[in-house]
Amino acid sequence: MGVEAIVIYILAAILFIVSVIKDKEKTKQGVKKGVRSFLKLMPVLVPLFVIIGVLLAVVTPELIGRVLGEESGLIGMISGLFVGSVTFMPPFVAFPLGRELLDSGAAHPQVAGFLVTLMSVGVVYFAAESRYFSKKSAFYRNLISFGGAMIVIMIVWVIYT
Amino acid sequence: MKQRLKQNRFAIIAFALIGVLGIVDYTLVPVALNNTLDQIISMLLIVPPIFLLIGLFDAWVPRQTVIALMGNDSGVRGMALAFLLGAFSAGPIIAAFPLALVMIKKGARYANVMFFLMVWSSLKLPIVFFQITQLGFSFAMLINTIMFVVFIAGALLSEKVFNDDDYQRFEEKAANEG
Numbered sequence: 001m002g003v004e005a006i007v008i009y010i011l012a013a014i015l016f017i018v019s020v021i022k023d024k025e026k027t028k029q030g031v032k033k034g035v036r037s038f039l040k041l042m043p044v045l046v047p048l049f050v051i052i053g054v055l056l057a058v059v060t061p062e063l064i065g066r067v068l069g070e071e072s073g074l075i076g077m078i079s080g081l082f083v084g085s086v087t088f089m090p091p092f093v094a095f096p097l098g099r100e101l102l103d104s105g106a107a108h109p110q111v112a113g114f115l116v117t118l119m120s121v122g123v124v125y126f127a128a129e130s131r132y133f134s135k136k137s138a139f140y141r142n143l144i145s146f147g148g149a150m151i152v153i154m155i156v157w158v159i160y161t
Numbered sequence: 162m163k164q165r166l167k168q169n170r171f172a173i174i175a176f177a178l179i180g181v182l183g184i185v186d187y188t189l190v191p192v193a194l195n196n197t198l199d200q201i202i203s204m205l206l207i208v209p210p211i212f213l214l215i216g217l218f219d220a221w222v223p224r225q226t227v228i229a230l231m232g233n234d235s236g237v238r239g240m241a242l243a244f245l246l247g248a249f250s251a252g253p254i255i256a257a258f259p260l261a262l263v264m265i266k267k268g269a270r271y272a273n274v275m276f277f278l279m280v281w282s283s284l285k286l287p288i289v290f291f292q293i294t295q296l297g298f299s300f301a302m303l304i305n306t307i308m309f310v311v312f313i314a315g316a317l318l319s320e321k322v323f324n325d326d327d328y329q330r331f332e333e334k335a336a337n338e339g
Contacts, residue, residue: 002251002287004250004287005206005207005251007251008207008211008250008252011210012209012210012211012213012217013210015214016213016217019220019221026220027220029216029220030216030217030221031216031217033215033220034212034213034214034215034219035216037212037215037216038208038209038212040259044171045201046175046201047171047174047175047176048171049200049204050176050178050179050193050197051175051178052197052200053194053197053198053200054193054196056193056196057182057192057193057196058182058189058193090203091288091291091292095291095292095296098295098296102296108300112300112304115296116283116304116308119282119283119288120279120282120308122254122282125254127171128255129258132258132262132334133258133262133331133334134327134331134334136322136327137275137327140319140322140323141275141315141319144312144315145282145283145311145315147315148307148308148311148312151307151311152307152308155307156300156303156304
């Protein structure tokens with residue numbers, strides 16, 4: 001567990017204690033509400049993690065290396081954008097992978113586009129996001145992030161080549 | 162029946178994927194299921210305090226406060242607060258959705274909620290620090306600065322894309338589910 005998780009636990013614990021001291025009834029309401037939104041998430045969550053498990057098994061770092069590798073050019077950039085959009089990878093795997101790709105000769109724009117869509121575009125989350133907001137909203141947020149990744153690729157391309 | 166199928170189509174897709182994977186290369190099935198288990202465990206480790214915070218936020222913070230801090234007239238300060246909330250967070254974006262819904266329910270401006278979600282997805286501070294150690298300061302910050310600008314522009318533009326009907330639907334959803 002990372003430092004940020006520990007901080008969140010401490011923060012939640014402090015606020016919970018303060019809340020109990022100040023108003024037991026309100027705390028009960030809050031906890032109930034938290035549990036309820038968590039349970040509501042579960043039916044989406046389990047299949048989501050099955051899909052993520054399959055993705056992680058199929059889309060290995062080697063595969064990504066082949067797609068984005070040295071002299072992959074424009075095709076590499078475009079595939080990077082799409083692979084990043086549909087895959088899921090925790091940041092502590094993704095960024096070292098980015099470093100490794102750069103070290104083994106992949107160009108900056110490909111790696112940048114892949115990492116940006118990986119973080120900001122979540123096709124696997126689409127069903128959950130539309131359930132909370134709407135399809136239109138989920139589509140729009142992902143579209144903006146995808147567009148941002150394209151801008152990143154262009155600017156990085158200009159600066160790093 | 163049709164209704165049930167539709168409700169569970171996500172689960173059906175997920176298990177169909179496992180089936181396809183088994184046909185293509187059965188040795189990958191245990192790998193995939195193991196990944197799934199790992200993901201669920203790491204999710205269960207970080208998510209409980211987030212949901213506790215969401216619940217306490219819902220119970221304690223009055224609507225007027227949220228409207229004043231992040232509502233339609235909150236301007237730059239509302240955006241700054243949305244940024245801070247997204248940046249000082251942890252956990253997968255899926256935990257941000259219910260929080261965003263509570264914000265909408267309490268009267269936060271839609272552009273601010275959108276900005277919050279975008280920042281949560283890729284500009285969380287712990288992740289940015291890690292990114293800098295891996296990619297180097299200038300490359301990481303070039304990417305992050307561009308995305309920061311894109312997110313602000315995109316969030317503000319979202320108000321042009323969504324009409325009153327959309328907002329009403331969000332608010333109804335937020336009132337029912339949030």
